[in-house]
Amino acid sequence: MADAPMLTDWWDSSRSARLDEQLAALGGEIRDRMKYARRLAGYVRTQARRNIRRQETVDGGPFSPRKQARADRAMLAGLAKGMEVVSRSEAGGALVTWKSGFTAKIAFRHQRGVGEDWTPEKAEKVYGRPNYDKPCTRRQAQALVREGYRLMVPMKGGGRRPKRVTVTWLEKHFTLGHAGIVLRLMRTQKAQGKQSWRDTVPARTFLGVTSAEADKMCERLAKTVLGSVPR
Incomplete structure (x- = not known):
């Protein structure tokens, strides 16, 4: 019909x-x-x-x-x-x-x-601007540990050596913005993130x-x- x-x-x-x-x-x-x-x-x-x-x-x-x-x-x-x-x-x-x-x-x-295609501007409009001065998230801290982040610490007699850090330590000492920059550098060797990407x-x-x-x-x-x- x-x-x-x-x-x-x-x-x-x-x-x-x-x-x-x-x-x-x-x-x-x-x-x-x-x-x-x-x-x-x-x-x-x-x-x-x-x-x-x-x-x-x-x-x-x-x-x-x-x-x-x-x-x-x-x-x-x-x-x-x-x-x-x-x-x-x-x-x-x-x-x-x-x-x-x-x-x-x-x-x-x-x-x-x-x-869906995204840009930093669109992401900020949809989700708001993050507070980059807040402590880093546990997910960021875990990602840093997986990527092999090491803290350079002084040695007796001079010089510095890499030291492993825990997720808890990173949550206490890294901000959201700091963790994001370090992760980006470790993954892409670039200080600036993607200016456009497609989320599938x-x-x-x-x-x-x-x-x-x-x-x-x-x-x-x-x-x-x-x-x-x-x-």
Whole structure:
């Protein structure tokens, strides 16, 4: 039906096609089909939250791991919040989206594995200017130790020698700015950092449903619709 509400969203049109077919098959007035579309979108939202909680893709596989492991921090956890269902009265149907445009943009990048171009100016605008006089972070201190940082200390009789330092010592004696400069010099031999770079993320397809899940959702909706019809 040409005027049937559609559930197709940016996650993957092929994944939502089955929902669109089932939705059209329910028939009814346009107002009823809009209601059905919102109900199905609500099921999709619930499934997306479940995928994030389980750290699984739509197909049941594990999320691609981070480049750098962060213990006890689930990936995409922030995307489970603020997810909402929005009616599309002008085109029909419903969308699963986010209240915050910034969050929606992050969700899109992870869903599709889309890279983003950055500059120091853009990073400062988005995240703010760091306080470089604060103590260095534990992550910086650990990176310095991994890179082989040594402190030059005086020797008896003159001269200096390199000495290993601990993460705790670095946290106490290095500022955020100092640690950043030393790390950059050790890694690139350049005093100035990159003036542009591309941040890439692997695709973590958490939003959408399989054909089997679509059938189950529509079966559940059909039972709800039939149960609400006066006898």
